[in-house]
Amino acid sequence: MIRFLHAADIHLDSPLVGLSRYEGAPVDEVRSATRRALVRLVDTAIEHAVPLMLIAGDAYDGDWKDFQTGLFFAAQMSRLNQAGIRVIMVRGNHDAASVMTRSLPLPENVTILSAKRPETIDFPELGIAVHGQSFATRDVSENLVPAYPAPLPDRFNIGLLHTAVSGNHGSAPPYAPCRLEELVAKGYQYWALGHVHNYKKLHEEPAVIYTGCIQGRHAREPGPKGCVLVSVNEAETVETEFLPLAVMRWEQVEVDAIAAVNRHEVGDLFAEALRAALAQAGELPLAVRVLVVGRTAAHAALAADPERTVNELRALAEDVSAGRAWVEKVKLQTASPLDVEALRDSDTPQGDLLRSLERLAQGPEELAELGLDLTDIEAKLRAVPGSGVTLPDLEDQAAMAALLDDVRELVLPLLDVKETGEGNQ
Known part of the structure; x- marks a missing residue:
C-alpha cells in the first residue's frame, strides 16, 4: 500500500500585526500557534508511520526575523528523519528563493525542489514519483504546469504545486495560475496543491486537493485546518482523509437578532451561537469574530451604546466558554425594523x-x-x-x-x- 501525508502553508512564525491592541487577546497563545501546529503535523506523520511527507509551499511566512524560525523548522524535520520519513517540498510565494535571504542546512531527509525548472524525485522502493517546481520569485505569473514532466510508468505520480487554480483560489493572489483541466490531463494520479488556505478537493480521479493551511492565523482563516493523509490500495483506489492539526481555531459567529426586542435577548442569541461553535471546535480554544445582523427592535439600544454591547458580549463569551473563547471583534450590522420607505x-x-x-x-x-x-x-x-x-x-x-x-x-x-x-x- 502507498501512503503519504500532504501538507501546505505552514507559515511558520507568521507575525501577528496589531493583535496586542485587543483587550484580553491571548497574544502568547496565538503567537506560538503555528509552531505548535507544526509539531502536531510531525507527530501525525510519525503516528501514522508514513514514509513520505509533501509540503506544497509556504513553509515560512517570509524571510525570518532571526534564525530561531529556521532552527525550529530544522528540528522538526530532524524528528521526521529519525522516524525514517522523507520530506519533499516546494517553495511558494511567501518563501520563494528570492524572498529568503537567510538559510540553514536541513536534514538529509528533506529535499527542496528546484526553482529553475520542474524536476522529478523517484522513489522506486515506494512506487512513487514526485514532480514539482519551487517559486523563484514571489510574484510568479506564468503557468508552471505545461513544463511538468510526463508521468513515469509503473509509479504513483504526484504533482507538487503551489498554485492558484482558476475559479478556486478565492482571495488568494493568482500566482502560478492554471486550469483544473490541465492538471487532470497531465496523467498524474494525485495533485498536492498549496496556496489556498481552506481544504478543497477539486477533483476525485485523479485526486486534486488543496490541503489548506495547518493553522488559521486570523479571523479571515476560520474553521478547521490540517493536512491530508493519502492511502492507495492494491487496486490503485485513492483514499484521502483530512486530519485536523490546528491548536486553536478562528470562527465567525453570526447572530441573527431579528427576533430580539432588547440587548439581553441579543446576548441570549449570541450565547446560543457561541455554544454551537464551541461544540464544533471540540476542545480547541476559539478566537471569535461576532457579527450581529438583522432588522431588530433591539437596534435602538445597540446603536445608542455600541461600546456597552461589545463589552457585554465579551463578558458573556468569557462566562459561556469558561475562558475558552476570546472575542476578537464585534461588528454591529443591525437595522431598525421600521418600514423606512x-x-x-x-x-x-x-x-x-x-x-x-x-x-x-x-x-x-x-x-x-x-x-x-x-x-x-x-x-x-x-x-x-x-x-x-x-x-x-x-x-x-x-x-x-x-x-x-x-x-x-x-x-x-x-x-x-x-x-x-x-x-x-
Whole structure:
C-alpha cells in the first residue's frame, strides 16, 4: 500500500500585526500557534508511520526575523528523519528563493525542489514519483504546469504545486495560475496543491486537493485546518482523509437578532451561537469574530451604546466558554425594523425629518442653506488640550454624506413609536 501525508502553508512564525491592541487577546497563545501546529503535523506523520511527507509551499511566512524560525523548522524535520520519513517540498510565494535571504542546512531527509525548472524525485522502493517546481520569485505569473514532466510508468505520480487554480483560489493572489483541466490531463494520479488556505478537493480521479493551511492565523482563516493523509490500495483506489492539526481555531459567529426586542435577548442569541461553535471546535480554544445582523427592535439600544454591547458580549463569551473563547471583534450590522420607505413618504414629522436628511445628502447647496458655522466650536475645542474631538469638513461631500448616513441610523430607532422594551430606551 502507498501512503503519504500532504501538507501546505505552514507559515511558520507568521507575525501577528496589531493583535496586542485587543483587550484580553491571548497574544502568547496565538503567537506560538503555528509552531505548535507544526509539531502536531510531525507527530501525525510519525503516528501514522508514513514514509513520505509533501509540503506544497509556504513553509515560512517570509524571510525570518532571526534564525530561531529556521532552527525550529530544522528540528522538526530532524524528528521526521529519525522516524525514517522523507520530506519533499516546494517553495511558494511567501518563501520563494528570492524572498529568503537567510538559510540553514536541513536534514538529509528533506529535499527542496528546484526553482529553475520542474524536476522529478523517484522513489522506486515506494512506487512513487514526485514532480514539482519551487517559486523563484514571489510574484510568479506564468503557468508552471505545461513544463511538468510526463508521468513515469509503473509509479504513483504526484504533482507538487503551489498554485492558484482558476475559479478556486478565492482571495488568494493568482500566482502560478492554471486550469483544473490541465492538471487532470497531465496523467498524474494525485495533485498536492498549496496556496489556498481552506481544504478543497477539486477533483476525485485523479485526486486534486488543496490541503489548506495547518493553522488559521486570523479571523479571515476560520474553521478547521490540517493536512491530508493519502492511502492507495492494491487496486490503485485513492483514499484521502483530512486530519485536523490546528491548536486553536478562528470562527465567525453570526447572530441573527431579528427576533430580539432588547440587548439581553441579543446576548441570549449570541450565547446560543457561541455554544454551537464551541461544540464544533471540540476542545480547541476559539478566537471569535461576532457579527450581529438583522432588522431588530433591539437596534435602538445597540446603536445608542455600541461600546456597552461589545463589552457585554465579551463578558458573556468569557462566562459561556469558561475562558475558552476570546472575542476578537464585534461588528454591529443591525437595522431598525421600521418600514423606512413608508415612513419617509408619510405625512408625519418623522417623514419630514427623513426627507430632510435625504435632501442634505444630495449636495453642498442643501448643506449651505443650513448656515452651519463651526468656527466658535472649533476654537473652543482647540482650547481644550487633548480633547481628541475633530469636527467634520463641511466642504468634503463624501465625508458629509457618510456623516449623514450615521445620523440617519442613529435617528431611525428613535422614530419607532411602538413599545419595544429596552430596544426603545
